[in-house]
Amino acid sequence: MHSFSVGKHPLLRLLRYAKGYRTQVWSAIACTILNRLCDLAPSYLIGVAVDVVVERENSLISRLGVTNIVGQLGVLSLLTLLIWSLESLFEFLYDRLWRTLAQTIQHKLRLDAYTHLQELELNFFEERSTGTLLSILNDDINQLEQFLNSGAAEVIHFITTVLAVGGSFAIIAPSVAPFAIVPIPFIFWGSLAFQNRLAPRYADVREKASLISSRLTNNLSGIATIKSFTAEPYERSRVMDESEAYRRSNQKAIALSAAFFPLIRLIVVLGFIATLFFGGVAVANGNLTVGTYGFLVFIVQLLLWPFASLSQLMDEYQRAMASIRRVMRLLDTPIAIPTGSHPLPLKAVRGEVRLDNITFAYKDRTHVLKNLSLHIPAGANIGIVGATGSGKSTLVKLLLRFYEIQAGQILIDGIDIRELRLRDLRRCIGWVSQDVFLFHGTVAENIAYGNFDAHHEDIIHAAKLAEAHEFIVQLPQGYDTIVGERGQKLSGGQRQRLAIARAILKDPPILVLDEATSAVDNETEAAIQKSLFVITQNRTIIAIAHRLSTIRHSDYIYVMDKGEVVEQGTHEELLALNGIYANLWRVQSEV
Numbered sequence: 001m002h003s004f005s006v007g008k009h010p011l012l013r014l015l016r017y018a019k020g021y022r023t024q025v026w027s028a029i030a031c032t033i034l035n036r037l038c039d040l041a042p043s044y045l046i047g048v049a050v051d052v053v054v055e056r057e058n059s060l061i062s063r064l065g066v067t068n069i070v071g072q073l074g075v076l077s078l079l080t081l082l083i084w085s086l087e088s089l090f091e092f093l094y095d096r097l098w099r100t101l102a103q104t105i106q107h108k109l110r111l112d113a114y115t116h117l118q119e120l121e122l123n124f125f126e127e128r129s130t131g132t133l134l135s136i137l138n139d140d141i142n143q144l145e146q147f148l149n150s151g152a153a154e155v156i157h158f159i160t161t162v163l164a165v166g167g168s169f170a171i172i173a174p175s176v177a178p179f180a181i182v183p184i185p186f187i188f189w190g191s192l193a194f195q196n197r198l199a200p201r202y203a204d205v206r207e208k209a210s211l212i213s214s215r216l217t218n219n220l221s222g223i224a225t226i227k228s229f230t231a232e233p234y235e236r237s238r239v240m241d242e243s244e245a246y247r248r249s250n251q252k253a254i255a256l257s258a259a260f261f262p263l264i265r266l267i268v269v270l271g272f273i274a275t276l277f278f279g280g281v282a283v284a285n286g287n288l289t290v291g292t293y294g295f296l297v298f299i300v301q302l303l304l305w306p307f308a309s310l311s312q313l314m315d316e317y318q319r320a321m322a323s324i325r326r327v328m329r330l331l332d333t334p335i336a337i338p339t340g341s342h343p344l345p346l347k348a349v350r351g352e353v354r355l356d357n358i359t360f361a362y363k364d365r366t367h368v369l370k371n372l373s374l375h376i377p378a379g380a381n382i383g384i385v386g387a388t389g390s391g392k393s394t395l396v397k398l399l400l401r402f403y404e405i406q407a408g409q410i411l412i413d414g415i416d417i418r419e420l421r422l423r424d425l426r427r428c429i430g431w432v433s434q435d436v437f438l439f440h441g442t443v444a445e446n447i448a449y450g451n452f453d454a455h456h457e458d459i460i461h462a463a464k465l466a467e468a469h470e471f472i473v474q475l476p477q478g479y480d481t482i483v484g485e486r487g488q489k490l491s492g493g494q495r496q497r498l499a500i501a502r503a504i505l506k507d508p509p510i511l512v513l514d515e516a517t518s519a520v521d522n523e524t525e526a527a528i529q530k531s532l533f534v535i536t537q538n539r540t541i542i543a544i545a546h547r548l549s550t551i552r553h554s555d556y557i558y559v560m561d562k563g564e565v566v567e568q569g570t571h572e573e574l575l576a577l578n579g580i581y582a583n584l585w586r587v588q589s590e591v
């Protein structure tokens with residue numbers, strides 16, 4: 001999606017987000033230049049005032065037709081008032097324009113980064129902590145604010161000042177001007193050297209910030225565990241370590257950044273002294289008037305100070321770049337599981353699933369599934385059992401194409417899932433996972449996640465089928481009760497039933513239940529089974545369970561061990577086989 005911009009300077013890529021705002025950008029540039037010109041004017045007005053009192057009837061203003069001094073000073077005062085008012089007006093305008101643009105850029109960048117993030121494969125998320133990603137999406141993008149708010153204005157102010165003041169310098173005193181600009185190359189050289197040293201320090205600061213963020217998010221979600229193990233002091237010291245590392249990293253950046261401005265000031269003073277000295281010599285030799293000399297000494301500061309403030313801008317720039325680079329790196333992460341192009345209209349799905357000799361290993365791990373084949377006819381109701389860690393959940397995740405298989409083929413209705421449009425594939429599978437995730441929101445909203453267009457009656461119907469209606473209506477606000485983050489205000493069994501209701505509402509041709517009823521009691525499970533039986537007609541069901549009673553009525557049962565199918569058949573056939581399944585059944589029946 002972003003490949004065309006890879007390789008471009010991150011700042012240029014950032015500025016691309018302002019593309020559709022040409023008028024605002026130009027207006028902002030114009031207002032910034034006008035503001036700076038108005039800002040410089042008073043220094044010139046002082047020159048004009050001196051001119052009035054020294055030259056009297058022969059002053060510059062007298063050429064406008066006002067000859068007496070009071071009149072001239074009156075004109076000057078009005079001019080000053082006008083210019084200062086304009087300066088304020090332009091400042092208001094440019095500040096507002098740049099800051100609005102800054103918000104727009106941040107908003108678009110954040111949205112782009114999030115959209116891209118959502119497309120990345122699960123493996124990407126497994127290798128990074130939530131806190132790290134959060135710090136990029138939130139902190140880093142917010143970090144840009146300061147630079148975006150004022151960076152452009154400062155650059156334009158700088159250029160305007162140098163051109164206006166430098167130009168007038170060259171016109172008024174061509175012989176002194178070269179001395180005034182002597183420090184400029186040194187300032188540039190110093191700024192570049194500074195920039196190169198500062199960049200890695202700010203990159204380190206951002207890195208440390210993301211480490212704190214990841215520790216904090218982790219601890220906040222594990223707060224109950226921390227409390228139960230009375231690990232508060234331990235966690236406090238871990239947070240302290242991360243915070244200390246951040247502080248130290250920042251200190252290193254500050255030490256350098258703080259030294260720069262005073263250093264530049266020293267160089268600036270050289271230009272000031274040169275003007276003072278050589279200008280004085282010129283006056284003594286009769287090559288320069290006293291008035292002009294005074295004026296030059298005054299404006300040389302106007303010329304040189306912006307160079308000093310350049311250091312602050314560089315600082316902000318480097319800080320922003322450290323963040324921009326992190327965001328751009330996220331945007332440049334390639335999507336490892338690309339969508340296919342074959343459409344699979346929901347209505348047309350029959351629901352036949354075939355796994356053909358598949359082999360799969362998680363990244364840097366040994367094989368989880370080896371040469372596994374199984375065939376699920378459309379509309380069949382199959383069960384999968386097996387020891388913990390034998391690869392049952394992995395199999396389902398492969399069907400959803402969360403990971404890519406290394407060998408073999410997975411087919412739905414005879415089409416390789418790699419060829420299918422990813423959204424179509426996932427839309428036709430309803431998945432109730434082992435660890436249910438509920439979003440912060442109401443019960444109804446969480447069920448409606450299965451179908452955002454569902455009516456309230458549909459939600460209730462789905463909840464009834466999932467045996468959830470009864471407990472929902474007993475909650476304080478019924479369907480409008482907030483479930484808390486991750487659904488923590490509900491019991492495990494209640495969460496599972498909401499997840500089942502959500503999957504039922506999705507009404508998928510293929511329904512996968514991975515330990516979907518493991519947390520509910522036998523009685524409730526039996527009731528859910530009965531309801532499910534009603535809706536399982538014309539639907540392919542894949543049920544994974546440790547409790548064999550859950551799947552004993554399946555049309556066909558696969559028994560897995562260490563990534564392979566070791567037994568298969570109906571419940572009766574498997575009992576007759578007298579193998580692993582029969583053994584498990586005996587153990588569980590005795591219990």
Ligand SMILES: Nc1ncnc2c1ncn2[C@@H]1O[C@H](COP(=O)(O)OP(=O)(O)OP(=O)(O)O)[C@@H](O)[C@H]1O
Pocket residue numbers: 126362363365368386387388389390391392393394395434
């Ligand atoms: N994201 C992952 N990255 C690396 N390894 C993983 C990942 N998920 C699972 N595994 C490993 O793959 C193996 C199979 O896990 P899987 O969850 O498929 O087993 P399961 O049969 O569903 O087990 P259970 O009955 O306990 O749920 C396990 O050894 C597990 O450690």
